[in-house]
Amino acid sequence: MTPVTKRSANPLLARERIKLPRQSMPEQPAQIRATNFTEVNLGYSPELAWQEALRCLECAKPTCMQHCPVGVKVHEFVQLIVAGDFLGAAAKIREDNVLPAVTGRVCPQEDHCEGYCLLAKKVPALGIGYLERFVADYEQKMSARSLPKVPPTGKKVAIVGSGPSGLTVAGDLVQKGHKVRVFEALHELGGVLVYGIPEFRLPKQIIREQLDYMRAMGVEFETDVVVGRTVTIDELMEEEGYDAVFIGTGAGLPQFMNIPGEHLNGVYSANEFLTRINLMKAYQFPKYDEPMIDLHGKDAAVIGGGNTALDAIRSALRLGARKAYVIYRRSEAEMPARAEEAKHARQEGIDFQWLTNPVEFLSDGKGWLTGVRCVRMRLGEPDASSRRRPVPIEGSEFELPLSVAVIAVGTSANPMIQSTTPGLATDKRGYIQADPEKQRTSRKGVFAGGDIVTGSATVILAMGAGRRAARSIHEYLTTGGW
């Protein structure tokens, strides 16, 4: 195995690189961070970043890049770090990724680049996410972003939703000279990055900086517009003169479990719980007006095993919860959450109740939650998702006292745009149909991507769809071909 090229700035041989330890991410101690909303990970120093970059084997076939949903040239930007050109590294990432400070923090790298790193066959993978985050933050600190100058094409594109897919489309298209306007239903821009992902995992300042940069590039934003209600897709195209529309409205309606007691006071959907905290700053009540249940000294649980579930329960812990449980019907191995989040949650003292399913929320008789009755599960035969299906164990029911329960078992399609856009095809679950290569919908000039097409997925997959959409929107606007 000698993938090292001759022209490398890296003085080490491949076998020496393999011996270097993966540089761990400096982080706030678990006991301290469990009481605050400041970011858990503190970021690499330039020295740590350089040390880590030295581990890259410079494979001839960069599988890391091939498995990146937006196609970041990982091998190239890492070598720029080795050469000490941090700004060059950031610029290299920006060629393919308009939100590197975001993806460096929230991408499940183990499923993409790092999961396919050659090092990972023998030793821990290269810390690609940590390196991406480092150069993105470094570039921000140096305020060194260059603004691309491109001649205007005279074409107008409307983007519905300012989440990861919409921002990616906006960033890519504005750099092609198209006039881009992003419509957002909420009062703040960023979509799930703002209302969903908590400050301790993704500081909102980072989103604001990314948005400022996009504004400087010429992207226009309009908040308080619910497309489908305030204005329809047809009105945008026929009356407001948009040549193309991208729909990136996200996952939509929270699912409940249809078990008794879901309407009790104290039972939240994860979306509501996180929106109250992240968007409305309810944890700063009464400085902010939006209230939420005071969690101090109370017990809380989240139902579900994804990133949203862990975001919710770790927030509850930070808001003073005495006990904080994750109730998940499968085992640890099947948990869909990012590996690093599960690790952090365990360090912070979250109590995981794997192979457990709620059957009823219990009340005090006055409408307030007092607990949840659960049943233990075992794993049976594999189901449609090829994960082993959880089956209840008879006679294993038990009760867990709780004041707050957060339901994070997924979402279903929001029908608002589909129902107000004639001829827009949906699948049987109500999600918008878009071809996976070009993100084209059944309506000419209308593209869609992200969770409103695939159902709940990740930030990086939504961004990947955004990239593909931007490419095909550009092609459509320049050739007119559909």
Added chain:
Amino acid sequence: MFNIVHAEFIAPGIKKFTIEAPRIARKQKPGQFVILRIYAQGERIPITIAGSDPQNGTITIVVQSAGKTTNLLNSLNSGDPILDVVGPLGKPSEIAHFGTVVVVGGGVGTAMAYPTAAALKQAGNRVISMIGARTKELVIFESELRAVSDVLMITTDDGSYADKGFVTDKLRQLIQNGVPINLVLAIGPVVMMKAVADLTRSERIRTVVSLNPIMIDGTGMCGGCRVLVDGKSQFACVDGPEFDGHEVNFEVLTQRNSMYRSAEQRSMDEFQHRGETQSVEDRDCVIAGGVK
């Protein structure tokens, strides 16, 4: 930013606002609502739209002072901005030729019932409107509603104006007198809507109520506004706000609306105890968009 072009108190504690919101004015249909956030630290509150003027690009809302946010809102005047106004949200009222329709407005709900009553009249229905208020000064939208109704009945709880009693008394009379009623629409306090629904249930008169649960985003994303209708969870913001009054579980609605009562009280107490100077400062802060 959304500019207030006109604001006036139409009753003690009840203010009518005309707000510049051209996109919403163009699309608004009877029964729909907006969500407002009046300053940066503010909460989002849903308010049913009382009318719109698409030509001038304005909408009308009527707000009753209850908690901190509505009190702050009612301290704003013509020329002041509101930070966020989003809408029109929710499904519009079903407007069709039903025959005879009774439109019941309770308190400030009268203003919200008005556009639907007008649309029902325009659709060829015989419209019997009822206004219920606590006392004389709180009777609002009387002339507006009269103009679109074949019959207008008014009750006050204390008898200080028109007939003493409740709107349900009037509705019961109509039913007892054998007036054929094809549809009842009730908008107002939960207790009133429940009383109306209870009255019409045995008569099998189709009854629509407009629900006002706690809400945040108004687009279906958070599920905070879920209500139990016919034993199933429905989101008032996207499935409503109007539902079949005979299927609504009003107990669960009341219980969920009480979820933050102590916090709301605390907000209100702190707001009131800050005195006159502070409330002027608060108002300035709102006008500045919440930048303290």
